[in-house]
Amino acid sequence: MLSLRILECERITKSYGKNQVLQDVSFSIDGIGCVGFLGANGAGKTTTIRILTGLAAPTSGTVKVAGYDAVKDRNKVSREIGYVPQIPSFYNYMTATEWMHWVGTLYGLDKKTIHERTEELLHLCGIYEVKDRAVGGYSGGMKQRLAIAQALINQPKIIILDEPVSALDPMGRYDVLLLIEKLKQVMTVFMSTHILDDIERVADHIVIIRQGTVVLSSTMEDLRANHVEPVIEFTLDHQAGDLITMLENTPWVTEVNYNGGRYKVQSSDMQKAQAELPQIIIQSGSILSSYQVSAMTLEDIFLKVVNQS
Amino acid sequence: MTALPMIKKEFRELFTSYKILFIPLVFIALTITQPITMKMLPTLLENATGLPEGTVIEIPTPTAAEVLATAVSKFSTLGSFILIMIVMGSIAGERASGVASMVFVKPISRAKYYLAKAFTYYILTIVSMLIAMGVTAYYTEILFGDLSWLHVWTGTLMYIPNLLLVVTTTLCASSYFSSAVSAGGVSLVFNIVIFTVPPFLGTFLSMVSPDALTNASMAVLRGSALTEASVTAAPSLAGVFSLIAIFFFMGWYLLEKQEI
Amino acid sequence: MDANMQIVLPLIILQVILLVLAMFDLIRRDASRVRGGKKWPWALVIVFISTLGPVTYFFAGRKD
Structure with missing residues (x-):
């Protein structure tokens, strides 16, 4: 199978005034599997993710997601990715079902497809029982699951998760990691974390960022063999x-x-x-x-x- | 037409938050107090204590048209303030809560997001204003006698661009600031300046200012001839619509460049 | 009915509608989505301050 170059960051820098958050972020990811994006708090993980998703623009350097430029082709990129922020929020008056349907219409999916995928994804993420309750009353864990479900509605090539398990209790953490193991069979899962155990459990590729610079990008196989x-x-x-x-x-x-x-x-x-x-x-x-x-x-x-x- | 889901969502919010009911009601309350206080004024003064026995106060009864003209001026103060309060959080609030970052990674362009917000609040403003002035004019007619409805609607429509300017500048501030309160504060100060200062800046600026449009609208409501009024209103209409366009595109540009 | 009462009647009706609307919203709302986290102070504001009470609740009392 030909493996697609799904992510490519070339010498990304990002400054806010004099404060340089990213100095040199370069790495590339091919094909499906789980990428663990590891770094301490404040290393630049969230900033990198915001650039990958097109929410922020890099000061210099180029980013390609699924072959499209993340700055110039923001809308094309958005069709290929799913994104789960660290603390997801929704329109609180909507139920999970309503949110899924609304997001589906943003992707221009037809009603039947939206309905089918909503049922399937809410089951998969384990929030089917609460699908008709307003999101405003959800716990952090439930919001996290809904965020993952809605990020999958367009069947993205890559799903980007910012610290998906760090705020969860041990059971929730176990569930989400299990879900990631399933997802990485069919797509690229790009997951940031500051916890090594998570990477060891699910990652096939590791990217380590330290003080705004990528210090290592390697498959786990190579890493074990080389180091x-x-x-x-x-x-x-x-x-x-x-x-x-x-x-x-x-x-x-x-x-x-x-x-x-x-x-x-x-x-x-x-x-x-x-x-x-x-x-x-x-x-x-x-x-x-x-x-x-x-x-x-x-x-x-x-x-x-x-x-x- | 992928802006449609966004517009639908905005309208749904108008209903779930009762804004669609609340804003027209508050606008009615704002304008209808004018004919009521005007009518009650003689009675209130009569009941006032401390006047010597036999004092006769002559207050000329205002005409219905005069009452309505002063009612519309309520929009340049309290009415504008209320609009700023409603619009200030529309983008800033969604950014602060984080929901904007959920929406902007979806294939909805920021232009459409912005357009949907502007469209919704424009409609809300126009409809609320028309309802309020309609109800107030009706009640003024009951209390003070007949009105020319052609003048009522023309005068009301003429005032609407001023309100749209308030909405647009607030929306623009809301797409720049990440806090609703800062957006509202800046918009408030800006609107006070742009509505009160130009009349002191020479003939040309005062002719194209929002204040000139307020005056033209009040003149029409008082019953001045429409052909004559349209001549004086034309420069100010052009000026206000230019301002609307400038701040509309500026807000759009700011949102486009915004880091979410 | 007193003639003056009749004149003010629309304003009274408006006040009542605003009051009912605001109370309805307050009752249905979860206490955590009300500013201050308690409902009863807002109930007092809505009921006892005419017109401005409901308006204040509407703009400043609700959190989403």
Whole structure:
């Protein structure tokens, strides 16, 4: 399948007077899947999203969404995207059904299509039971779900969510992440968050922004392959000889840690290490009780990437 | 015609917020007090204490046309203030609540959004004004005698552009400021200036000013000949419509450039 | 009916309509969507201040 270039940001800057919010935001996203847009509060996530959606214009640089320029072709972009702001609001006197129908007419959909999609999406997002109540009385979680439902009515190529789960309770959070997992099978889901766990659960691609600059844009696969240095962990039943010195003198070992009965070995050549390490241990006369190869956690990688830049 | 859903929504809001009932009623209350106080004035003065026995106060009874002319002038003060109060939040309020950011990512151009708002408030203003003046004229006729209805409607229609100017400038302010109160405040000050200052700025500016239109409209309501009135009204009509056009496009431009 | 009463009658009718309209809106409205968060002060304003009471409620008392 040919994968479409869905997002392309080229050297975006954004200043409000002297205050430069975005210095250099460049990244591109191809095809479907979930993009985690990670950054601390104030890093420039919301500003970037407002530029992607055409709500704000960049000071310089170009943005293309689904092939259209986000500034010049604002209306064309709006047909291809769905957008869920951090705190969604609606016309409070409308019910969920009425809002969905109204939004449908903005897209120029016919009545039958609107009706079908409304039923389907309100079910999907779990607010079908309250569809005939005025939105003014909804809880934050219900508004969030309605915001997602209405963003999908035009069957967008990409849905952009600004911190979709940070305001939700654990159950609501679980539901929304589950929904995102479903959506990313058929479209691009661009989700900003400051919480690493969310990314680890659903993202296929990660973009990290720090102080207005994109410091990393990579698929999760590449990230793990490039940044993850596996660690061999083992414990012993019986220790004989000076194992630590022996290991430190082995050429492919880069680091040895011993802490509370647990050995951690990092290596420059993992294949060799996996093949030879058990032998070294046995030759020393020690007896192994546990042995495992584990990956660096995403948190380790995140800290490493952010500290490097 | 994709502005239609937006216009429908605006009209629905007029009903759900009772504006469609409230504004005509308040306008009626505003204008109908004029014939009533005029009629009651002699009685009120008679009942006033402290006058020596036998004092005779001669107050010439105003004509029906004169009463109606003073009634329309209520719109240049309280009437305009009420319009500013209604319109000031129309865009600013939606931006402040965040609902504008939900709407503007949909394929409705900001031009159509703006147009729908202007259209709705223009209609509300025109209809409310016509109802209020119609009711007041009817009651004035009962209290003070016959009126020329041709003059009533012509004079009323002539005043309407002034109200549309108030609506347009407020809408323009509302698309620039993100707080309804700031928009209303700026619009209020601006309208006071533009309605009161031009008469002091020389013949030409005073001829094309909204104030000249108010005077022309009052003259027609008093019963001056329509052909003569139309000559004096023409420059001010041109001036007011130019102002409306300028602020209409300025508000549109500001909204187009606005960061939501 | 007193002749003066008759003259003022339309104004009285208007006042009553405005009062009823404002009260109707206040009763149907959720307290959280009324400025101040309480309904009873507005009920007093609407009932006891003629014309200006309902008008003030209409412009300043409602939140959406």
